[in-house]
Amino acid sequence: MVKEKADCIDSGTEYCPCKLAESGECILCSQLQGKCFCDCVNWNGVCIYQEFHDNGMKAKPGRKATTCKVISSELIEENLIMIKFNIPHKLALDLVKPGSYIFIRTDKNHFFDVPISIMNSDIENNIITLVIEVRGVKTKKLKDIKAGGVIVIRGPYWNGIFGRDNILNQKEGNCLVLANGIGLAPMMPVIRKLVSNKNEVDLYIDTSPFKNNFAKEYVEEFGIIPRQTHLIEKGKLSDEGRLIIKNLIKDKNIKLIHLAGADILTYSVIEYLDELDRGDILLSCCNNFKMCCGEGVCGTCTARFSGHRVKRFCKLQGEPRSIFEGRRLI
Structure with missing residues (x-):
């Protein structure tokens, strides 16, 4: 059995432990989930239970x-x-x-x-x-x-994207960024990080429903020339999008694809990569779950998965493929 890769975006930061720890809903710590043994989902070098204990069994101040x-x-x-x-x-x-x-x-x-x-x-x-x-x-x-x-x-x-570790760990490789609509805004910190890690970035953008590329000035600072294309057609990845992905995988040995757009773009690209049998290519994407409190408390960002599992996606950091597995488009 392969354990699902999952992390809490706040783990090990000044905001951990949070209110979820007080209510027995910590994403990572088994003891703060009410269990009697220690079995962290993902060890981040800091014991969340110890931090909670040392803080008087209460959450640290929030944002x-x-x-x-x-x-x-x-x-x-x-x-x-x-x-x-x-x-x-x-x-x-x-x-x-x-x-x-x-x-x-x-x-x-x-x-x-x-x-x-x-x-x-x-x-x-x-x-x-x-x-x-x-x-x-x-x-x-x-x-x-x-x-x-x-x-x-x-x-x-910080949980505005999924697959953040794939971005942070990608170095001196070839990466592809596909951006659509308002997704052109949150793609910029991703491009900044990829370029700083000495990656070569190919950028294809679909500005619709907007007329202009409002990120052009910022992209050009990194020496990247954005190519205009059409990514989504009738609710699916367009023929242009499929051709872009297929050719760049073949010609440049793409290691990572970042998807800066709606869930439909992410879901369609995952399906197409499965068709190509390229599950080895790393992915990252926008977190498009609805947010309200940002602290995992209100439940607006939650989604239910098999086994009656509830995931709080304002804090839960995971792989795009595992997050979209079994989900249909919203």
């Missing part, structure tokens, strides 16, 4: 809200906003990692918190750049943000 000054707020397309704001240096460092995101609001009411992935964290000038697609009540409030004003953020959070 705090921070008020930030807005540098600019630009409507770059209809229903597409780019916001830049100042941030404390430590937060800028924390949010440079692939998969980083924050909760942001302009209203005093905490119900207006909305999770947004980080597009760019400038650690020299302590400036965060976000690109936000306006779709509902919460994001419509963000259209009111003006330069010189303030916003309230809560973070840092």
Whole structure:
């Protein structure tokens, strides 16, 4: 029996143990799940139970809200906003990692918190750049943000992508990034990490439903020329997408594919790689589960799997293939 690779994104950080430990729902620690023996799902060099014990059998303080000054707020397309704001240096460092995101609001009411992935964290000038697609009540409030004003953020959070270890461990290889729509924003920290690890990155983007590539300026800083294509057609991977993957696997021996888009893109690529019998190619993808609290408490991000297992995907870090196994598209 092969044990499923799973990890908690907060394990070993200053935010562990969290409220899940108090309620007997820790993702990793068997003893904090109410069992009588020690059998960690994934050892991270820190005993979560010991940390919980030393902290007086209670959770450590969670993320705090921070008020930030807005540098600019630009409507770059209809229903597409780019916001830049100042941030404390430590937060800028924390949010440079692939998969980083924050909760942001302009209203005093905490119900207006909305999770947004980080597009760019400038650690020299302590400036965060976000690109936000306006779709509902919460994001419509963000259209009111003006330069010189303030916003309230809560973070840092890091589980905005699955397969993060595949990205961090990939070095001096050939990688393919397929990005669609608003997924162009969270792909940037991934590209930054892959390039810093001396990987060669081929980037193919499908900007629909938007007109322009709003990430072009940031991509070109890494010397990468994005190629425009059409990735999804009638709910499936397009013929262009299939050809891109097949040819690059053959010509460049691709080691990792990062999928920055909707679940339908990830699911379709996994199916196609299975057709090619290329389960050896590593994957990473966007975490598109709905988020509300970010702490595994509210249940908004949960999904049920075989064996009556409930997984909290705001914290659970896993492989895209295992996460999408047996799931149908939403």
